[in-house]
Amino acid sequence: MLMNLTDVLTSEGKVVEKQVDVDIAELNCRLGDFPVIQKTPLTLTLTNLGTNKASIEGKMELTFAMSCDRCLKSVNQKVTLDFMRTVEGPDEYKEDAQDDEQNFMEGYQLNVDGLIKNECFMDLPMKVLCKPDCKGICMKCGKDLNAEACDCDTFVPDPRMARIKDIFDANKEV
Known part of the structure; x- marks a missing residue:
C-alpha cells in the first residue's frame, strides 16, 4: 500500500495522524514463512521537520504463527512494533548515504507494507520457545x-x- 506524503514533506509544521489497515498476511524471510494470525491497525503520526523532511512514528501489534526452536510445536508469537523513522523527499535524498534507511520510500510515496516488513525483521525474537523450560x-x-x-x-x-x-x-x- 502506497501513501502519498507530498503534503507532509512540503508543508512546514504539518502534523497528520492516520490509522491504516495493513495488507500483510505473511512474513517471508530466511528464517521461514510466518503467517499473520492477528493484527491491529497501524497508527501513524507524520510530522514535517523542515523542507522535504518528515518523521514517521508508528505503532502496531502483530501475532505470527511460528515454531518452537526446541520442540517444533506451533507457537503464537506477538510482536509489538513501536518505531520512529525520518524520511526525506526525493529532491533531498542522497542514495549512497542512507540506502538502507529509505528503501520503503518511492518518490513522495511511503510503501507502508515495506516499512512494516522492515520493522518486523528487526523486532522478530532471536529464539522462539513454547515455554521457558522446553526440553x-x-x-x-x-x-x-x-x-x-x-x-x-x-x-x-x-x-x-x-x-x-x-x-x-x-x-x-x-
Whole structure:
C-alpha cells in the first residue's frame, strides 16, 4: 500500500495522524514463512521537520504463527512494533548515504507494507520457545521430551578426547 506524503514533506509544521489497515498476511524471510494470525491497525503520526523532511512514528501489534526452536510445536508469537523513522523527499535524498534507511520510500510515496516488513525483521525474537523450560526433542529417536522421557543414550563424548579414543580403537583386540 502506497501513501502519498507530498503534503507532509512540503508543508512546514504539518502534523497528520492516520490509522491504516495493513495488507500483510505473511512474513517471508530466511528464517521461514510466518503467517499473520492477528493484527491491529497501524497508527501513524507524520510530522514535517523542515523542507522535504518528515518523521514517521508508528505503532502496531502483530501475532505470527511460528515454531518452537526446541520442540517444533506451533507457537503464537506477538510482536509489538513501536518505531520512529525520518524520511526525506526525493529532491533531498542522497542514495549512497542512507540506502538502507529509505528503501520503503518511492518518490513522495511511503510503501507502508515495506516499512512494516522492515520493522518486523528487526523486532522478530532471536529464539522462539513454547515455554521457558522446553526440553525439546530427542536427538536420536525424535520423541518430544516435554511429553515423555525416552531411553536413548544421551552421552556425548568430549571431542578433545577423540584422538585418544582413535588410538584405543586401533589397538583394540577383536
